[in-house]
Amino acid sequence: MVKYQNDPLSTTFQALADPTRRAILARLALGEASVGELAEPYAMSLPAVSKHLKVLEGAGLLARERDGRVHRCHLEPQAMRAAADWIAEYRRFWEAQLDQLARYLERGPAPLSRIKENSDEPGEPET
Amino acid sequence: MVKYQNDPLSTTFQALADPTRRAILARLALGEASVGELAEPYAMSLPAVSKHLKVLEGAGLLARERDGRVHRCHLEPQAMRAAADWIAEYRRFWEAQLDQLARYLERGPAPLSRIKENSDEPGEPET
């Protein structure tokens, strides 16, 4: 019954599944920042942000160098690439389905239902 | 204090943050399948899989058509694209950092430490 969420990809996606954390990553894409700087835009407490940072760090998305008492955080690209790669692996499949959808919207419902030639279905706008 | 995890992107990443669910998506990339067929490879109970499917459905990654008593599930590409797009948006940033890393590994630690010319660091294999 015990949950054991250990594989790196799960951990990475989990880390990305929070808007605050994604915003932090977005901020970090502009350049490194201290914990305080990262926390500043948010209503939540510093410890809350600290936890978010630990999650990102645990997922390998972020690393830090301590410079005296200030921790400078920066993006760590590898984990993000792993996530991107997973999605990319299935890209052709869902891409194909998007194409089908596009064709559907373009030509109207399914060739097969076309057999009955004069269907009373409402016409699609010809975008 | 109430958690309210509502934005679609968070929901999608959350859905991807589980190996069983990712495996289900992978299976579905090969073609549509019934709930029973999807559940078959796993040790867990049918209700557990049913819940996973509901999560994927809620994230917009999967849709189903009921065909009598059997629910045929298929990939729903749009949400996946949204996730891919989010990652892609930052691609150039972490790509840049990967380049830095690559250069680092290729040329040995930092130009600045190069000043001392004959370092005793072990040489990198010349891949």
Place this chain on the structure above:
DNA sequence: CCTATATTTAACCATATGGTTAAATATCAA
């Protein structure tokens, strides 16, 4: 109508998550 099959719902449980406040730790600077 009866029964088997496909799937979901309900109730429950343990652990994880995301937040809080208060206290601890470490460093800077006077």
Place this chain on the structure above:
DNA sequence: TTGATATTTAACCATATGGTTAAATATAGG
């Protein structure tokens, strides 16, 4: 040393998550 600043740790809380088993629902087919 003393105090301010940067950050984490600890303890706590409510809700979410991922699983279970047992029961409910819906359809298929003799």
